[in-house]
Amino acid sequence: MSTSINDLPPEMIVRILQECDILTISRLTAVCKFMRLIIDAHHKALPRRELKSVTVHSDSLTIVRENEGMIGPEEKVKPHGFTSLEQSGNVLAFADVGTFRLDMLTLTDEKSTTWSSFFRTFHTKASSLHFNITVVTTSALLDIVESLCPKSLTIEFEMTEGPLRVPRLCQHHAVQKISALTLLNSNILDECLDTIRIPTVHLQGNTEITGFGLQNVLSDWLAGKRTIKLYEIAARGFVSPSHLFHNIPAEHVEDSDSWLIRRGDDVLMAPSVKRKLDEVLEDHQSIKVRGIDEVEQSAVTTSFCKDWFHAAKSILILGDGNLSFSLAVAECEPNIPITATVLDSESDFEARYPSCANPEKLKKHDNVDLLFKIDATDLPQEWKGRFHYIVMNFPHPGGKTNLRKSRELASAIFRGVGKIMTKETEFYLALAKGQAGVEPNENGSVWSKLLPNHSKDSWQALYLAADEGLLLTDLCTFPSGAFAGYSSSGYKSTSKGFNNSRGAVRMLFKKSPIFTSLSDIVSLKRDREDFHLLRSYFYHDVSFLFSEDIEEGENIVFDLLRELAGSAVIEIREIEELRSMCPDPYLPNRIYRLTWQIVEVAVGKRLCNDLQEQLRGEIQKSIRCRNLPLILT
Known part of the structure; x- marks a missing residue:
């Protein structure tokens, strides 16, 4: 009597399969698909x-x-x-x-x-x-x-x-x-x-x-x-x-x-x-994250403080919501005069932070002066020149995030702080990721062959500072977690903190010399022809009609612009898609885009607009005096 594979015990089938390699098994299963049914039915009982x-x-x-x-x-x-x-x-x-x-x-x-x-x-x-x-x-x-x-x-x-x-x-x-x-x-x-x-x-x-x-x-x-x-x-x-x-x-x-x-x-x-x-x-x-003991955390804080404040003669800390940053600095810098301030009145502070002991701890430090109800946008004029280092971390307008309000606040802070700064003062401003609009270069250089990538969807801090006569001189990451006990506060005007632990930057601003005339700006030297990553830049267009040969006229335009604008205009290029013929007078029209960027002094939007108007006046004067075959439109 013949025996089919259906009569074989499942255990025997398994033993046969275990002696085969995968290729053989694949062929067997392709021919005998019911093997899989047998295996599926008995797999729990199989050895x-x-x-x-x-x-x-x-x-x-x-x-x-x-x-x-x-x-x-x-x-x-x-x-x-x-x-x-x-x-x-x-x-x-x-x-x-x-x-x-x-x-x-x-x-x-x-x-x-x-x-x-x-x-x-x-x-x-x-x-x-x-x-x-x-x-x-x-x-x-x-x-x-x-x-x-x-x-x-x-x-x-x-x-x-x-x-x-x-x-x-x-x-x-x-x-x-x-x-x-x-x-x-x-x-x-x-x-x-x-x-x-x-x-x-x-x-x-x-x-x-x-x-x-x-x-x-x-x-x-x-x-x-x-x-x-x-x-x-x-x-x-x-x-x-x-x-x-x-x-x-x-x-x-x-x-x-x-x-x-x-x-x-x-x-x-x-x-x-x-x-x-x-x-x-x-x-x-x-x-x-298994924590850090007090000795180790203190050592980390001291290391950062010594590196940051080793040359500071005095420190003003503005808008320190719960005073935790001021306390961290005070505990590792006992010999530097520190003025710690908050925007709240003392009663408002106690209501917002009912269990906060930081004020009492700060009062025990002889080198600390604690002041309430200090508005960074409206600082006392008698403070001018009093502080060597001024520090402000993560300012915010309160309520929901609003780019317009944030820029208005930043501009007011630069204006208020700028009024009490001298050329020796250093203003350190920490902003959360994406707020500054500029980030540290990976290779550490401030120069680039390419146009700086300054985010428009940001506070545009260096542009607002430039409008108030402040120059961004350094930019680095800000490890807020390196300061023992420090936590930002004030999220939506509450005691809650902000997510600023990753990607935050610390910006260093100094008082800029004041230059307002084009002739003074042009006299400034520029060490390199590259773009500076920490300087604002602006576009302005100039339009010319050519009464004679266009090629010769373009050479005249480029030479004239370089002569009158100097290193203040780092790039000149024609907007070719806007080439046209002017109907009256019927002459060729060319438009050139100027990229303004001044390195040695702070130039904001208002000043750059004024410099562009001064440049137009100088161009008109040169065309008349030299009888150039150009018409500035």
């Missing part, structure tokens, strides 16, 4: 292999078995090329793998589809899945994750930005099912944290996470939107405890470096007051 680990490398497949009596504890296959899984994948059929590693290889979408199809067909599972510097797309990675169903996932990114997208990764249903996620050198941003809803998270190495991102995580937990078993996150920059727990009801555990956050019967312990330096990279400092 499974226990594998401690599987590592797929670019040129090898390494398998470590749980049972060392089977073929030995480790089996390594070194096939030619990138076919290791295809040639030895039968070992993985019906296997439970402890740790499955894909190590330093290129995993194409096509290859991922083949592998994941095998894992699904033969019910290969992995407890832990680890991608180690693997070149892989998000789709390919998710295929593998979905097919192996790991409980934990580790991805070690290359230092360079790759095709993986963290938000898409974390929003996928297969990733949301895992219980532990580790991302190494992912450059993950604050907003990506919103997509991670996994109880155990390790974000290590190179990240772009700030204290505000960590704050949001704690707020989500308090609101019941997130389950936290263990979070270990490396944050970019300095995150002080006062910043991390701002508006978070945290309780400090006595005689320890831990804080407790309570949500009903649930308690979260955050050892965040003892933060340690993880590693120092060229562009930022990556710090594990």
